[in-house]
Amino acid sequence: MISFLLYKGIVIGVIFTITLLIAAYSTYAERKVAAFMQDRIGPDRAGPFGILQPLADGLKFIMKEEIIPNVSNKLLFILGPCIGMLTALMAGVIIPWGNTLIVNGNEYSLQIADLNIGILYVFGVVSIGVYGIMIGGWASNNKFSLLGAIRASAQMISYEIAMGLSIIALIIMTGTLSLGEIDVLQAGGAGNDWNFWNVVYQPLGFVIFLICAFAECNRTPFDLPECETELVGGYHTEYSSMKLGFYLFAEYINMFISSAVISTLYFGGYNFPFMNNLGLDHNTITVLGTIALFAKIFFFIFFFMWIRWTVPRFRYDQLMNLGWKMLIPLAVANIFVTGLVLILTRG
Amino acid sequence: MTLNLFYFLSFVAIFSALLVVFSRNPVYSVLYLIITFFAIAGHYILLNAQFLAAVHVIVYAGAIMVLFLYVIMLLNLNTETEPHKSSVLKIAATICAGLLMIVLVGSFKGADVLVQRSVEGAPVGLVKNLGIVLFKDFLFPFEMASVLLLAAMVGAVMLGKSEARTEPTNSKVP
Numbered sequence: 213m214i215s216f217l218l219y220k221g222i223v224i225g226v227i228f229t230i231t232l233l234i235a236a237y238s239t240y241a242e243r244k245v246a247a248f249m250q251d252r253i254g255p256d257r258a259g260p261f262g263i264l265q266p267l268a269d270g271l272k273f274i275m276k277e278e279i280i281p282n283v284s285n286k287l288l289f290i291l292g293p294c295i296g297m298l299t300a301l302m303a304g305v306i307i308p309w310g311n312t313l314i315v316n317g318n319e320y321s322l323q324i325a326d327l328n329i330g331i332l333y334v335f336g337v338v339s340i341g342v343y344g345i346m347i348g349g350w351a352s353n354n355k356f357s358l359l360g361a362i363r364a365s366a367q368m369i370s371y372e373i374a375m376g377l378s379i380i381a382l383i384i385m386t387g388t389l390s391l392g393e394i395d396v397l398q399a400g401g402a403g404n405d406w407n408f409w410n411v412v413y414q415p416l417g418f419v420i421f422l423i424c425a426f427a428e429c430n431r432t433p434f435d436l437p438e439c440e441t442e443l444v445g446g447y448h449t450e451y452s453s454m455k456l457g458f459y460l461f462a463e464y465i466n467m468f469i470s471s472a473v474i475s476t477l478y479f480g481g482y483n484f485p486f487m488n489n490l491g492l493d494h495n496t497i498t499v500l501g502t503i504a505l506f507a508k509i510f511f512f513i514f515f516f517m518w519i520r521w522t523v524p525r526f527r528y529d530q531l532m533n534l535g536w537k538m539l540i541p542l543a544v545a546n547i548f549v550t551g552l553v554l555i556l557t558r559g
Numbered sequence: 560m561t562l563n564l565f566y567f568l569s570f571v572a573i574f575s576a577l578l579v580v581f582s583r584n585p586v587y588s589v590l591y592l593i594i595t596f597f598a599i600a601g602h603y604i605l606l607n608a609q610f611l612a613a614v615h616v617i618v619y620a621g622a623i624m625v626l627f628l629y630v631i632m633l634l635n636l637n638t639e640t641e642p643h644k645s646s647v648l649k650i651a652a653t654i655c656a657g658l659l660m661i662v663l664v665g666s667f668k669g670a671d672v673l674v675q676r677s678v679e680g681a682p683v684g685l686v687k688n689l690g691i692v693l694f695k696d697f698l699f700p701f702e703m704a705s706v707l708l709l710a711a712m713v714g715a716v717m718l719g720k721s722e723a724r725t726e727p728t729n730s731k732v733p
Contacts, residue, residue: 329610346629
């Protein structure tokens with residue numbers, strides 16, 4: 213029991229640290245990618261190539277003056293960013309960060325918890341994440357904050373539906389909700405144990421899921437909740453210092469986690485082609501698989517940033533039209549086609 | 560351990576349910592209701608019904624309560640603007656709620672046998688078992704419920720649309 217707790221504690225600690233580290237360096241990467249796209253240099257003052265920039269930013273957030281507006285609801289004002297950060301970190305529990313490691317004959321899984329409701333847990337966490345923004349925006353007692361919060365909640369609820377429907381087609385195909393089992397079903401080898409990644413069977417589902425992930429993370433082109441040309445700063449207009457930092461940080465953690473979920477669901481997770489034919493022992497393949505998973509995740513984080521500087525922001529009615537009139541019918545059609553094909557092929 | 564968890568969750572559920580009724584600020588009421596839902600989701604997990612717990616959190620806490628909060632934030636209810644109901648209405652509401660409670664207690668007393676049969680540590684609430692039960696044993700009620708939901712949805716859309724349809728006809732008159 214003690215060793216089990218110790219092992220889970222270590223896994224949780226490592227994943228927590230990695231999540232925060234990657235989120236911190238995503239802010240740096242975002243500015244560097246933006247600079248690259250716009251033919252600038254980007255941050256280069258703190259350390260070589262500006263590599264210490266996230267630390268400098270973090271220090272600045274902590275040292276800034278903390279302002280809580282007089283007319284705000286103080287408890288809820290503080291609760292908002294806390295919920296945002298909490299829910300952002302919670303989803304990492306379910307993701308299989310790697311296959312099993314065998315140490316002294318004991319098998320240790322690199323997934324914190326393989327719940328049999330798997331992907332539903334992610335949806336639960338995502339759906340609670342709205343409260344962080346809503347509570348924060350309302351408690352600020354500011355028109356712009358409230359408008360931002362209302363936009364965020366309407367957007368997230370709308371796109372959750374399309375996201376859930378796109379996942380249903382995948383679940384029909386794999387027959388399991390558990391992310392661990394979905395990963396095992398995509399294992400790559402040669403000959404008979406060759407399995408394609410799910411994106412091959414579910415290209416439409418993947419595109420819908422990706423678009424919805426952009427909307428759920430409030431990223432451009434769907435960043436209307438914090439649209440600065442209309443709403444000052446959106447739901448975090450009144451926030452300063454580390455509470456603002458939490459909101460911004462939660463967005464980057466969400467980006468990281470959704471990249472991880474996309475990689476796991478559609479791009480094989482920790483599997484890489486010909487992994488069973490290299491003749492390496494189990495632990496080496498596990499480590500290589502984890503590296504492969506992180507390579508996929510970094511690609512998707514880069515993709516998030518790439519889109520930011522490619523597609524301009526949607527108008528609000530365009531956003532709602534896309535969600536309700538395009539993505540939801542497409543996702544329903546995807547479920548029908550998937551079901552039909554499965555009935556025809558598997559009898 | 561399980562029993563202590565049960566008592567803790569029950570305490571949280573009942574306490575926050577009371578606070579829903581007694582708190583003055585409607586936004587607090589909604590937030591306490593969300594806590595109540597989480598406590599009930601915890602009960603589902605104790606009953607080994609993880610799927611029900613997840614769906615409960617997604618649907619009730621994640622979608623319905625967001626809409627509640629949405630409406631309350633938009634209406635900006637507070638004590639000054641709150642409409643005061645007459646005492647006749649209050650008494651009628653109390654009697655109705657009491658009658659509903661009698662019905663609920665009666666139906667739960669009748670369901671005694673059912674509860675004892677299902678909760679024996681069996682994974683009744685897992686997706687697989689729930690799906691088999693819903694689509695084999697209770698297929699007809701399940702489909703009827705979905706038709707009912709569809710009807711409600713169509714009705715809501717119709718109610719929302721009726722204003723938009725009459726407006727253009729009025730504007731044509733002058």
